Amino acid sequence: MSAPRRVSLSTLQALRLSLPHLHERLTLHGLRLQGRFALHLHDDGYAFAKAIGRTSSALRAYTVPGVMHLLLTDEDAADARAPIWQERLLHEAVHLATFASGVDVSATPSWWTEGAASVVADQHRRRLRRAQLEQRQPPAVWADDVEALVRPVRTEDDALVRYALGHHVVQHIVDAAGHDVIGRITAKVAAPLPFAEALHTHTGHDVAHWWRSWWLG
Ligand SMILES: [Zn+2]
Numbered sequence: 001m002s003a004p005r006r007v008s009l010s011t012l013q014a015l016r017l018s019l020p021h022l023h024e025r026l027t028l029h030g031l032r033l034q035g036r037f038a039l040h041l042h043d044d045g046y047a048f049a050k051a052i053g054r055t056s057s058a059l060r061a062y063t064v065p066g067v068m069h070l071l072l073t074d075e076d077a078a079d080a081r082a083p084i085w086q087e088r089l090l091h092e093a094v095h096l097a098t099f100a101s102g103v104d105v106s107a108t109p110s111w112w113t114e115g116a117a118s119v120v121a122d123q124h125r126r127r128l129r130r131a132q133l134e135q136r137q138p139p140a141v142w143a144d145d146v147e148a149l150v151r152p153v154r155t156e157d158d159a160l161v162r163y164a165l166g167h168h169v170v171q172h173i174v175d176a177a178g179h180d181v182i183g184r185i186t187a188k189v190a191a192p193l194p195f196a197e198a199l200h201t202h203t204g205h206d207v208a209h210w211w212r213s214w215w216l217g
Pocket of ligand 1: 091095113114117
C-alpha cells in the first residue's frame with residue numbers, strides 16, 4: 001500500500017477498522033476474498049483517472065482484477081465520511097472477490113454485478129428509493145419493464161438510476177432466495193455457466209420474473 005500525502009490517518013484507520021466487517025459481510029453472502037490484492041490510494045483526481053483509464057467525475061473507486069483503486073481527497077478527511085468509505089471499500093471488495101473467483105464480468109449483466117456489490121455493502125442509503133425512481137421524468141431509462149436494467153447509460157443521472165435498479169432487484173432476489181444466493185450464483189457463473197442459467201438454477205426464475213415481482217411488490 002502506498003499512502004499518499006494527504007490521506008489522513010483517521011481515514012486510513014477507518015478503512016482498517018472496517019476489515020472485520022468486510023469479512024463478515026462477504027461471508028454472509030457466500031463470497032470469499034482469497035489471495036493477495038493491491039490497494040492503490042490516490043490523492044488527486046487526475047492521477048486516479050489516469051490510473052483507471054476513465055474520466056467520469058462521479059467515480060471515486062474502481063477495481064480491476066487484483067487491484068482496487070480508491071480516490072481519497074481532502075474532503076474525505078472528515079470523520080463523518082468514514083462510513084461512506086467503509087461501504088465503498090466493501091463494494092469494491094465484492095468486485096475483487098468476483099474477479100478472483102474467475103467470473104468473466106463482461107459476460108455478466110452490470111445490474112447484477114453492481115447490484116450485488118451494492119447489496120453486500122449495504123448501500124441502500126446511497127441509492128435512489130423506489131418512490132424517487134417513480135417520480136423521475138422523463139422516464140428515458142426508467143420505465144416499468146425489465147429493459148430498464150440493461151438500457152445504455154448515457155449520463156451520470158442514468159448511472160444513478162441504474163445503480164438503484166440493480167440494488168433493488170438484487171435485494172429482492174436476496175430477500176427471497178437467501179443471503180448466500182449471491183455467492184452461489186457467482187460460483188456458477190465462474191464455472192462457467194451463462195448468467196441467466198445460474199440465476200434460474202439458484203432462484204427458480206428468470207430476471208423478468210424477479211423484475212416483475214419487485215416492481216409489482
Ligand atoms: Zn461497482
